Amino acid sequence: MPVGALQLEAGGYLPEVVLGYETWGTLNADASNAVLIEHALTGSTHVARGASDEDGWWDDLVGPGATIDTERYFVVAANMVGGCYGSTGPASPAPDGSPWGSRFPFVTIRDSVRAEARLADALGIRRWHAVLGGSMGGARALEWAATFPERTARCAVMACGAASTAEQIAFAQAQVAAIRLDPHFAGGDYYGGPAPEAGLGIARRIAHINYRSEPELEYRFGRSAQAEEQPFGGITPSARGRYAVESYLDYQAEKLVSRFDANSYILLTEALVSHDISRGRGSLEQSLGGLEETEFFIAAVDSDRLYFPEQSRQLAEALPGSVKVHTIETPLGHDGFLTDVHQLHDDLTQAFFPHA
Ligand SMILES: CC(=O)SCCNC(=O)CCNC(=O)[C@H](O)C(C)(C)COP(=O)(O)OP(=O)(O)OC[C@H]1O[C@@H](n2cnc3c(N)ncnc32)[C@H](O)[C@@H]1OP(=O)(O)O
Numbered sequence: 355m356p357v358g359a360l361q362l363e364a365g366g367y368l369p370e371v372v373l374g375y376e377t378w379g380t381l382n383a384d385a386s387n388a389v390l391i392e393h394a395l396t397g398s399t400h401v402a403r404g405a406s407d408e409d410g411w412w413d414d415l416v417g418p419g420a421t422i423d424t425e426r427y428f429v430v431a432a433n434m435v436g437g438c439y440g441s442t443g444p445a446s447p448a449p450d451g452s453p454w455g456s457r458f459p460f461v462t463i464r465d466s467v468r469a470e471a472r473l474a475d476a477l478g479i480r481r482w483h484a485v486l487g488g489s490m491g492g493a494r495a496l497e498w499a500a501t502f503p504e505r506t507a508r509c510a511v512m513a514c515g516a517a518s519t520a521e522q523i524a525f526a527q528a529q530v531a532a533i534r535l536d537p538h539f540a541g542g543d544y545y546g547g548p549a550p551e552a553g554l555g556i557a558r559r560i561a562h563i564n565y566r567s568e569p570e571l572e573y574r575f576g577r578s579a580q581a582e583e584q585p586f587g588g589i590t591p592s593a594r595g596r597y598a599v600e601s602y603l604d605y606q607a608e609k610l611v612s613r614f615d616a617n618s619y620i621l622l623t624e625a626l627v628s629h630d631i632s633r634g635r636g637s638l639e640q641s642l643g644g645l646e647e648t649e650f651f652i653a654a655v656d657s658d659r660l661y662f663p664e665q666s667r668q669l670a671e672a673l674p675g676s677v678k679v680h681t682i683e684t685p686l687g688h689d690g691f692l693t694d695v696h697q698l699h700d701d702l703t704q705a706f707f708p709h710a
């Protein structure tokens with residue numbers, strides 16, 4: 355969906371922005387049943403099975419008869435500005451016809467939300483019944499409530515705090531550096547040549563370790579050798595075989611490299627680094643304390659070592675009224691907001707999606 359030109363928060367300008375999106379269900383006559391779902395860093399618009407039978411990343415939450423019942427709600431998922439799942443991003447053609455590449459401007463979470471508001475206008479949605487997301491999707495959902503409180507009746511923020519922390523920024527920096535230092539990166543203008551796959555793969559490895567937990571990795575892999583490999587062997591370190599956990603990380607890296615653009619990865623990572631709900635709005639309490647029009651649902655993953663539950667508690671405390679932090683209990687870590695979201699079914703149903 356074309357949403358026009360965007361003057362960006364940090365000063366850049368995009369003359370024509372297209373947002374990739376998917377929908378499920380039917381918008382009702384007074385457009386009161388619309389739900390926006392915001393994807394995380396490398397997520398796509400494919401939240402749930404729909405027209406295509408391909409698995410979605412939140413099938414447990416969205417679908418016919420699910421927590422967000424697509425027979426009752428009209429669900430929309432939009433790709434972030436700068437992403438590589440249908441929205442204008444660095445691989446898209448600039449006005450001169452060549453890919454934007456290194457010229458693509460810095461985009462913030464707030465910029466994307468402003469573009470998404472235009473998508474809502476075009477779809478005839480004045481006010482969302484609810485906006486939900488986890489991780490970067492949670493940052494986007496929270497930004498919706500802060501930027502457009504009158505358009506956000508309910509807001510669910512999972513596995514995300516009010517601002518990116520020093521440690522989150524630090525991990526992001528290491529990932530971005532890995533991509534930029536790949537000889538194929540070419541300053542971001544690699545389209546038409548080999549892509550910086552090694553750098554993107556390293557970035558994913560760093561990220562993925564943080565998306566899981568130490569006990570999970572220990573339990574699943576321990577010191578086991580990958581099948582038919584000998585991790586303790588080979589006269590030089592580079593000649594040795596892999597531990598199973600190394601093979602697992604290699605696989606996660608390959609999987610991401612096969613579906614994601616490195617420039618988009620940098621862009622979205624930097625957008626998440628910019629996440630700070632208070633920027634330009636005063637203190638945290640000044641930024642969030644007045645959001646009386648919106649009902650909030652905050653959730654954390656108990657074993658999350660990237661977006662700590664304490665950060666969700668601080669966010670909840672800054673919101674008006676008494677907002678509970680719901681807990682997803684899993685040894686898995688941050689990815690629990692994807693793998694174990696079904697645990698929120700009862701609480702979310704009661705809070706936001708009561709069955710008639
Ligand atoms: C079009 C799109 O795909 S859009 C993307 C949508 N996805 C998202 O938005 C989130 C991105 N996805 C993710 O982060 C993850 O895939 C999750 C969190 C959803 C899934 O996590 P889990 O179900 O716990 O899977 P996990 O991370 O353990 O990985 C399992 C994979 O590792 C592989 N694996 C396990 N052990 C090893 C090993 N020793 N060596 C190599 N591979 C291994 C498995 O075979 C499995 O492969 P598969 O994914 O092809 O089935």
Ligand SMILES: N[C@@H](CCO)C(=O)O
Pocket residue numbers: 394395396397488489490565688689
């Ligand atoms: N595994 C998720 C986690 C990000 O928070 C992703 O890749 O988007």
